Amino acid sequence: MNINIPRGTKDILPGEVEKWQIIEEKAKEVCARFNYKEIRTPMFEHTDLFQRGVGDSTDIVQKEMYTFTDRGDRSLTLRPEGTASVARSYVENKMFGFAQQPVKLYYIGQMFRYERPQAGRYRQFVQFGVEAMGSSDPTIDAEVMGLAMTVYQELGLKKLRLVLNTLGDSDSRKTHKEALINHFEPRIEEFCSDCQNRLKKNPLRILDCKKDRNHELMKSAPSILEHLNEESKAYFEQVKASLTEMGIEYVIDPTLVRGLDYYNHTAFEIMSEADGFGAITTLSGGGRYNGLVEDLGGPSTPSIGFAMSLERLLLALEAEGISLDTEEDLDCYLVTLGDEAKLKSVSILNQLRSAGIRSDKDYLDKKMKAQFKAADRLKSKFVAILGEEELQNGIVAVKNMETGEQKEISIENLSAFIKQGL
Structure with a gap:
Protein backbone atom coordinates (compact mmCIF):
# COMPACT_ATOMS: atom_id res chain seq x y z
CA MET A 1 0.00 0.00 0.00
CA SER A 170 -11.71 53.28 16.41
CA ASP A 171 -13.90 56.39 15.99
CA SER A 172 -13.19 56.60 12.27
CA ARG A 173 -13.89 52.90 11.84
CA LYS A 174 -17.16 53.23 13.72
CA THR A 175 -18.33 56.02 11.41
CA HIS A 176 -17.19 54.07 8.35
CA LYS A 177 -18.89 50.90 9.62
CA GLU A 178 -22.23 52.72 9.89
CA ALA A 179 -21.80 54.10 6.36
CA LEU A 180 -21.04 50.62 5.00
CA ILE A 181 -24.10 49.11 6.71
CA ASN A 182 -26.34 51.82 5.27
CA HIS A 183 -24.78 51.27 1.84
CA PHE A 184 -25.10 47.47 1.66
CA GLU A 185 -28.14 46.70 3.83
CA PRO A 186 -30.88 47.58 1.27
CA ARG A 187 -29.48 45.02 -1.22
CA ILE A 188 -27.62 42.63 1.07
CA GLU A 189 -29.74 39.69 -0.14
CA GLU A 190 -27.88 39.97 -3.47
CA PHE A 191 -24.64 39.04 -1.73
CA CYS A 192 -23.32 35.66 -0.58
CA SER A 193 -24.23 34.23 2.81
CA ASP A 194 -20.83 35.16 4.24
CA CYS A 195 -21.37 38.82 3.37
CA GLN A 196 -24.87 38.72 4.84
CA ASN A 197 -23.45 37.38 8.11
CA ARG A 198 -20.72 40.04 8.13
CA LEU A 199 -23.02 43.00 7.55
CA LYS A 200 -23.58 43.83 11.22
CA LYS A 201 -20.50 42.14 12.70
CA ASN A 202 -17.78 43.49 10.42
CA PRO A 203 -19.06 45.08 7.18
CA LEU A 204 -15.49 46.04 6.23
CA ARG A 205 -14.95 42.35 5.47
CA ILE A 206 -17.60 42.55 2.72
CA LEU A 207 -15.11 44.62 0.70
CA ASP A 208 -12.71 41.66 0.87
CA CYS A 209 -15.22 39.13 -0.51
CA LYS A 210 -13.93 37.08 -3.45
CA LYS A 211 -17.37 35.95 -4.65
CA ASP A 212 -19.02 39.37 -4.89
CA ARG A 213 -16.00 41.48 -5.81
CA ASN A 214 -17.64 42.55 -9.10
CA HIS A 215 -20.96 43.59 -7.61
CA GLU A 216 -21.81 47.20 -8.52
CA LEU A 217 -22.19 48.19 -4.86
CA MET A 218 -18.54 47.28 -4.28
CA LYS A 219 -17.39 50.04 -6.63
CA SER A 220 -19.56 52.69 -4.98
CA ALA A 221 -18.96 51.62 -1.37
CA PRO A 222 -18.01 54.43 1.04
CA SER A 223 -14.24 54.84 1.35
CA ILE A 224 -12.57 54.90 4.76
CA LEU A 225 -10.64 57.94 3.51
CA GLU A 226 -13.93 59.87 3.50
CA HIS A 227 -14.55 59.06 7.18
CA LEU A 228 -11.18 59.72 8.79
CA GLU A 320 11.61 37.46 -12.44
CA GLY A 321 14.14 34.85 -13.56
CA ILE A 322 16.24 35.20 -10.40
CA SER A 323 18.23 32.12 -9.43
CA LEU A 324 19.69 31.86 -5.94
CA ASP A 325 23.25 30.57 -5.68
CA THR A 326 22.75 27.24 -3.96
CA GLU A 327 26.06 25.69 -4.96
CA GLU A 328 27.90 24.30 -1.95
CA ASP A 329 30.92 22.56 -3.44
CA LEU A 330 32.73 19.94 -1.43
CA ASP A 331 36.15 20.95 -0.14
CA CYS A 332 37.76 17.51 -0.11
CA TYR A 333 36.76 14.05 -1.30
CA LEU A 334 38.72 11.13 0.15
CA VAL A 335 39.47 8.28 -2.29
CA THR A 336 40.50 5.03 -0.56
CA LEU A 337 42.05 1.84 -1.92
CA GLY A 338 42.04 -1.28 0.26
CA ASP A 339 40.50 -2.27 3.57
CA GLU A 340 43.20 -0.69 5.76
CA ALA A 341 42.91 2.63 3.94
CA LYS A 342 39.13 2.45 4.24
CA LEU A 343 39.43 2.05 8.02
CA LYS A 344 41.97 4.88 8.32
CA SER A 345 39.70 7.14 6.28
CA VAL A 346 37.31 7.33 9.25
CA SER A 347 39.82 9.23 11.40
CA ILE A 348 41.04 11.36 8.47
CA LEU A 349 37.47 12.45 7.67
CA ASN A 350 36.92 13.24 11.33
CA GLN A 351 40.09 15.38 11.31
CA LEU A 352 38.94 17.29 8.21
CA ARG A 353 35.41 17.88 9.45
CA SER A 354 36.62 18.98 12.89
CA ALA A 355 38.72 21.59 11.08
CA GLY A 356 35.58 22.94 9.36
CA ILE A 357 36.33 21.36 5.98
CA ARG A 358 33.35 20.03 4.00
CA SER A 359 34.45 16.49 3.18
CA ASP A 360 33.11 13.08 2.20
CA LYS A 361 34.16 9.67 0.91
CA ASP A 362 32.83 6.56 -0.84
CA TYR A 363 30.64 4.17 1.14
CA LEU A 364 29.78 1.71 -1.67
CA ASP A 365 33.20 0.10 -2.31
CA LYS A 366 33.49 1.69 -5.74
CA LYS A 367 36.57 1.41 -7.91
CA MET A 368 39.06 4.28 -7.94
CA LYS A 369 37.75 5.66 -11.26
CA ALA A 370 34.17 5.69 -9.95
CA GLN A 371 35.30 7.45 -6.77
CA PHE A 372 36.89 10.20 -8.87
CA LYS A 373 33.63 10.54 -10.82
CA ALA A 374 31.79 10.96 -7.51
CA ALA A 375 34.25 13.70 -6.54
CA ASP A 376 33.54 15.43 -9.86
CA ARG A 377 29.76 15.24 -9.32
CA LEU A 378 30.19 16.81 -5.90
CA LYS A 379 32.48 19.48 -7.44
CA SER A 380 35.12 18.76 -4.84
CA LYS A 381 37.98 21.25 -4.87
CA PHE A 382 40.51 18.65 -3.68
CA VAL A 383 40.75 14.88 -3.84
CA ALA A 384 42.88 13.11 -1.22
CA ILE A 385 44.03 9.63 -2.29
CA LEU A 386 44.88 7.04 0.33
CA GLY A 387 46.15 3.60 -0.72
CA GLU A 388 48.30 0.95 0.97
CA GLU A 389 51.57 2.62 -0.02
CA GLU A 390 50.46 6.04 1.18
CA LEU A 391 49.20 4.52 4.42
CA GLN A 392 52.58 2.86 5.12
CA ASN A 393 54.36 6.20 4.59
CA GLY A 394 51.82 8.21 6.62
CA ILE A 395 50.89 10.42 3.70
CA VAL A 396 48.02 11.16 1.30
CA ALA A 397 48.28 12.23 -2.33
CA VAL A 398 46.29 15.45 -2.69
CA LYS A 399 45.11 16.61 -6.10
CA ASN A 400 43.90 20.15 -6.78
CA MET A 401 40.96 19.49 -9.10
CA GLU A 402 41.12 22.98 -10.64
CA THR A 403 44.82 23.06 -11.51
CA GLY A 404 45.49 19.32 -11.73
CA GLU A 405 48.52 19.76 -9.45
CA GLN A 406 49.18 16.82 -7.10
CA LYS A 407 51.27 16.76 -3.91
CA GLU A 408 52.08 14.28 -1.17
CA ILE A 409 51.10 15.60 2.25
CA SER A 410 51.47 13.99 5.66
CA ILE A 411 48.19 12.81 7.15
CA GLU A 412 48.73 15.09 10.16
CA ASN A 413 49.10 18.17 7.95
CA LEU A 414 46.24 17.37 5.57
CA SER A 415 43.70 19.69 7.21
CA ALA A 416 46.09 22.62 7.30
CA PHE A 417 47.06 22.08 3.65
CA ILE A 418 43.44 21.94 2.48
CA LYS A 419 42.50 25.05 4.49
CA GLN A 420 45.44 26.94 3.03
CA GLY A 421 44.44 25.86 -0.46
CA LEU A 422 40.85 27.00 0.09
Missing part, protein backbone atom coordinates in the same frame (compact mmCIF):
# COMPACT_ATOMS: atom_id res chain seq x y z
CA ASN A 2 1.43 3.37 -1.04
CA ILE A 3 1.10 6.24 1.41
CA ASN A 4 1.28 9.61 -0.32
CA ILE A 5 1.83 13.08 1.07
CA PRO A 6 -1.36 14.85 2.30
CA ARG A 7 -3.01 17.26 -0.14
CA GLY A 8 -1.81 20.82 0.29
CA THR A 9 1.64 19.88 1.59
CA LYS A 10 4.96 19.32 -0.17
CA ASP A 11 8.38 17.79 0.41
CA ILE A 12 11.31 20.18 0.05
CA LEU A 13 14.19 18.09 -1.21
CA PRO A 14 17.97 18.67 -1.30
CA GLY A 15 18.72 21.03 -4.16
CA GLU A 16 15.56 23.02 -3.37
CA VAL A 17 15.87 23.32 0.40
CA GLU A 18 19.06 25.37 -0.04
CA LYS A 19 16.95 28.15 -1.61
CA TRP A 20 14.83 28.22 1.53
CA GLN A 21 17.95 28.43 3.68
CA ILE A 22 19.25 31.40 1.68
CA ILE A 23 15.92 33.22 2.06
CA GLU A 24 15.69 32.46 5.77
CA GLU A 25 19.25 33.62 6.37
CA LYS A 26 18.60 36.84 4.44
CA ALA A 27 15.47 37.51 6.52
CA LYS A 28 17.39 36.92 9.76
CA GLU A 29 20.29 39.09 8.63
CA VAL A 30 17.99 41.99 7.69
CA CYS A 31 16.14 41.67 11.02
CA ALA A 32 19.45 41.87 12.88
CA ARG A 33 20.25 45.14 11.05
CA PHE A 34 16.84 46.53 12.04
CA ASN A 35 17.35 45.26 15.64
CA TYR A 36 14.52 42.69 15.63
CA LYS A 37 14.97 39.57 17.78
CA GLU A 38 13.67 36.09 17.00
CA ILE A 39 10.75 34.55 18.89
CA ARG A 40 9.58 30.93 18.60
CA THR A 41 6.03 30.10 19.67
CA PRO A 42 4.23 26.71 19.86
CA MET A 43 2.87 25.19 16.67
CA PHE A 44 -0.55 24.83 18.32
CA GLU A 45 -2.41 27.06 20.74
CA HIS A 46 -5.76 27.12 22.54
CA THR A 47 -8.48 27.68 19.94
CA ASP A 48 -9.80 30.68 21.88
CA LEU A 49 -6.63 32.57 21.07
CA PHE A 50 -7.35 32.64 17.36
CA GLN A 51 -11.09 33.15 17.80
CA ARG A 52 -10.40 36.25 19.87
CA GLY A 53 -7.17 37.37 18.24
CA VAL A 54 -7.92 36.77 14.56
CA GLY A 55 -11.68 37.34 14.74
CA ASP A 56 -14.82 35.20 14.56
CA SER A 57 -15.93 36.83 11.31
CA THR A 58 -12.78 35.94 9.35
CA ASP A 59 -12.52 33.13 6.82
CA ILE A 60 -9.54 31.80 8.78
CA VAL A 61 -11.58 31.15 11.92
CA GLN A 62 -14.81 30.19 10.19
CA LYS A 63 -13.45 27.88 7.50
CA GLU A 64 -9.71 27.28 7.51
CA MET A 65 -8.44 26.30 10.96
CA TYR A 66 -7.15 22.84 11.85
CA THR A 67 -8.82 22.36 15.24
CA PHE A 68 -8.81 19.23 17.39
CA THR A 69 -9.69 18.13 20.92
CA ASP A 70 -6.84 16.66 22.97
CA ARG A 71 -7.07 13.91 25.59
CA GLY A 72 -7.82 16.49 28.27
CA ASP A 73 -10.89 17.60 26.25
CA ARG A 74 -9.23 20.92 25.41
CA SER A 75 -9.82 22.55 22.02
CA LEU A 76 -6.48 23.23 20.34
CA THR A 77 -5.68 24.66 16.91
CA LEU A 78 -2.62 24.45 14.68
CA ARG A 79 -1.56 28.07 14.29
CA PRO A 80 -3.00 29.62 11.09
CA GLU A 81 -0.93 32.82 11.47
CA GLY A 82 1.77 34.18 13.73
CA THR A 83 0.64 37.51 15.17
CA ALA A 84 -1.89 36.17 17.69
CA SER A 85 0.69 33.75 19.13
CA VAL A 86 3.31 36.50 19.44
CA ALA A 87 0.77 38.78 21.14
CA ARG A 88 -0.20 35.99 23.54
CA SER A 89 3.48 35.45 24.39
CA TYR A 90 3.97 39.20 24.82
CA VAL A 91 1.20 39.27 27.45
CA GLU A 92 2.03 35.97 29.15
CA ASN A 93 5.74 36.76 29.48
CA LYS A 94 5.11 40.39 30.47
CA MET A 95 7.26 41.76 27.68
CA PHE A 96 5.52 45.11 28.22
CA GLY A 97 7.79 45.39 31.27
CA PHE A 98 11.02 45.00 29.29
CA ALA A 99 13.39 47.94 29.68
CA GLN A 100 13.84 48.28 25.92
CA GLN A 101 10.65 49.38 24.19
CA PRO A 102 9.18 48.89 21.69
CA VAL A 103 9.67 45.12 21.70
CA LYS A 104 10.75 44.22 18.15
CA LEU A 105 10.32 40.56 17.23
CA TYR A 106 10.41 38.29 14.19
CA TYR A 107 9.46 34.67 13.53
CA ILE A 108 9.90 32.10 10.79
CA GLY A 109 7.62 29.10 11.09
CA GLN A 110 5.06 26.74 9.65
CA MET A 111 1.40 27.75 9.60
CA PHE A 112 -1.68 25.68 8.75
CA ARG A 113 -4.88 26.59 6.92
CA TYR A 114 -7.44 24.35 5.28
CA GLU A 115 -7.85 26.12 1.95
CA ARG A 116 -7.84 25.12 -1.70
CA PRO A 117 -4.25 24.39 -2.73
CA GLN A 118 -2.92 26.40 -5.67
CA ALA A 119 0.36 27.82 -6.91
CA GLY A 120 2.22 29.25 -3.92
CA ARG A 121 -0.59 28.37 -1.50
CA TYR A 122 -0.51 25.26 0.62
CA ARG A 123 -2.30 23.93 3.68
CA GLN A 124 1.03 23.79 5.46
CA PHE A 125 3.14 26.83 4.60
CA VAL A 126 5.98 28.91 5.97
CA GLN A 127 5.63 32.52 7.08
CA PHE A 128 8.28 35.04 7.98
CA GLY A 129 6.77 37.77 10.11
CA VAL A 130 7.75 40.84 12.10
CA GLU A 131 5.99 42.48 15.06
CA ALA A 132 6.92 45.84 16.65
CA MET A 133 4.96 46.14 19.90
CA GLY A 134 4.71 49.13 22.20
CA SER A 135 4.99 52.21 19.98
CA SER A 136 2.42 54.42 18.28
CA ASP A 137 5.08 56.34 16.35
CA PRO A 138 4.14 56.48 12.63
CA THR A 139 7.82 56.16 11.68
CA ILE A 140 7.90 52.58 12.96
CA ASP A 141 5.08 51.77 10.52
CA ALA A 142 7.40 52.93 7.75
CA GLU A 143 10.28 50.97 9.30
CA VAL A 144 8.29 47.73 9.23
CA MET A 145 7.34 48.26 5.58
CA GLY A 146 10.94 49.16 4.82
CA LEU A 147 12.16 45.94 6.42
CA ALA A 148 9.87 43.85 4.21
CA MET A 149 10.92 45.73 1.08
CA THR A 150 14.60 45.31 2.02
CA VAL A 151 14.29 41.53 2.23
CA TYR A 152 12.65 41.36 -1.21
CA GLN A 153 15.04 43.81 -2.86
CA GLU A 154 18.21 42.26 -1.46
CA LEU A 155 17.11 38.88 -2.81
CA GLY A 156 16.93 40.54 -6.23
CA LEU A 157 13.24 41.35 -6.74
CA LYS A 158 12.60 44.54 -8.69
CA LYS A 159 8.98 44.35 -9.89
CA LEU A 160 7.37 45.24 -6.58
CA ARG A 161 4.49 47.50 -5.63
CA LEU A 162 3.76 48.67 -2.09
CA VAL A 163 0.02 49.30 -1.70
CA LEU A 164 -1.01 51.43 1.26
CA ASN A 165 -4.25 52.30 3.02
CA THR A 166 -5.47 53.38 6.43
CA LEU A 167 -8.34 51.89 8.39
CA GLY A 168 -8.39 54.84 10.79
CA ASP A 169 -8.76 54.80 14.56
CA ASN A 229 -11.12 62.12 11.72
CA GLU A 230 -8.33 64.70 11.96
CA GLU A 231 -6.16 62.50 14.18
CA SER A 232 -6.32 59.58 11.75
CA LYS A 233 -5.62 61.84 8.77
CA ALA A 234 -2.57 63.29 10.51
CA TYR A 235 -1.28 59.83 11.40
CA PHE A 236 -1.62 58.61 7.82
CA GLU A 237 0.16 61.71 6.48
CA GLN A 238 3.11 61.04 8.80
CA VAL A 239 3.34 57.43 7.64
CA LYS A 240 3.38 58.54 4.01
CA ALA A 241 5.95 61.25 4.72
CA SER A 242 8.21 58.72 6.44
CA LEU A 243 8.05 56.36 3.46
CA THR A 244 8.90 59.24 1.13
CA GLU A 245 11.82 60.21 3.37
CA MET A 246 13.11 56.61 3.10
CA GLY A 247 12.81 56.70 -0.69
CA ILE A 248 10.13 54.00 -0.72
CA GLU A 249 7.52 54.37 -3.46
CA TYR A 250 3.91 53.43 -2.71
CA VAL A 251 0.40 53.70 -4.12
CA ILE A 252 -2.77 54.43 -2.14
CA ASP A 253 -5.63 51.95 -2.47
CA PRO A 254 -8.69 52.93 -0.35
CA THR A 255 -10.23 49.49 -1.04
CA LEU A 256 -7.34 47.60 0.57
CA VAL A 257 -8.76 45.60 3.48
CA ARG A 258 -6.68 43.26 5.60
CA GLY A 259 -8.55 40.03 6.32
CA LEU A 260 -8.10 40.00 10.10
CA ASP A 261 -10.24 41.82 12.64
CA TYR A 262 -7.42 43.28 14.74
CA TYR A 263 -6.15 45.86 12.23
CA ASN A 264 -6.52 49.66 12.53
CA HIS A 265 -4.70 52.66 11.08
CA THR A 266 -1.99 51.53 8.63
CA ALA A 267 -2.73 48.60 6.33
CA PHE A 268 -0.45 47.54 3.49
CA GLU A 269 0.35 44.81 1.00
CA ILE A 270 3.38 44.22 -1.20
CA MET A 271 2.55 42.91 -4.67
CA SER A 272 4.57 41.32 -7.45
CA GLU A 273 4.14 42.94 -10.86
CA ALA A 274 6.24 40.32 -12.65
CA ASP A 275 4.80 38.97 -15.90
CA GLY A 276 3.30 35.51 -15.47
CA PHE A 277 3.26 35.65 -11.67
CA GLY A 278 -0.44 34.78 -11.59
CA ALA A 279 -3.81 36.26 -10.69
CA ILE A 280 -3.04 36.48 -6.98
CA THR A 281 -0.21 39.02 -6.83
CA THR A 282 0.09 39.58 -3.07
CA LEU A 283 3.46 38.60 -1.61
CA SER A 284 2.96 39.88 1.92
CA GLY A 285 0.70 42.06 3.99
CA GLY A 286 0.39 43.66 7.36
CA GLY A 287 -0.69 46.64 9.34
CA ARG A 288 -1.24 48.22 12.72
CA TYR A 289 -3.22 46.44 15.44
CA ASN A 290 -3.41 48.69 18.48
CA GLY A 291 -6.13 46.74 20.31
CA LEU A 292 -4.99 43.12 20.05
CA VAL A 293 -2.75 42.91 23.13
CA GLU A 294 -5.45 44.51 25.27
CA ASP A 295 -8.03 42.04 23.90
CA LEU A 296 -5.77 39.22 25.09
CA GLY A 297 -5.57 40.54 28.65
CA GLY A 298 -2.53 42.81 28.40
CA PRO A 299 -2.16 46.56 28.71
CA SER A 300 -2.96 48.94 25.86
CA THR A 301 -0.11 48.27 23.42
CA PRO A 302 0.07 49.93 19.99
CA SER A 303 1.67 47.47 17.57
CA ILE A 304 2.38 46.88 13.89
CA GLY A 305 3.62 43.91 11.89
CA PHE A 306 3.54 41.95 8.66
CA ALA A 307 3.79 38.36 7.43
CA MET A 308 5.22 37.12 4.15
CA SER A 309 4.83 33.73 2.52
CA LEU A 310 8.14 32.12 1.61
CA GLU A 311 6.38 29.97 -0.98
CA ARG A 312 5.12 33.05 -2.80
CA LEU A 313 8.51 34.71 -2.50
CA LEU A 314 10.06 31.73 -4.30
CA LEU A 315 7.41 32.05 -7.04
CA ALA A 316 8.20 35.75 -7.44
CA LEU A 317 11.92 35.01 -7.77
CA GLU A 318 11.12 32.44 -10.45
CA ALA A 319 8.81 34.87 -12.28
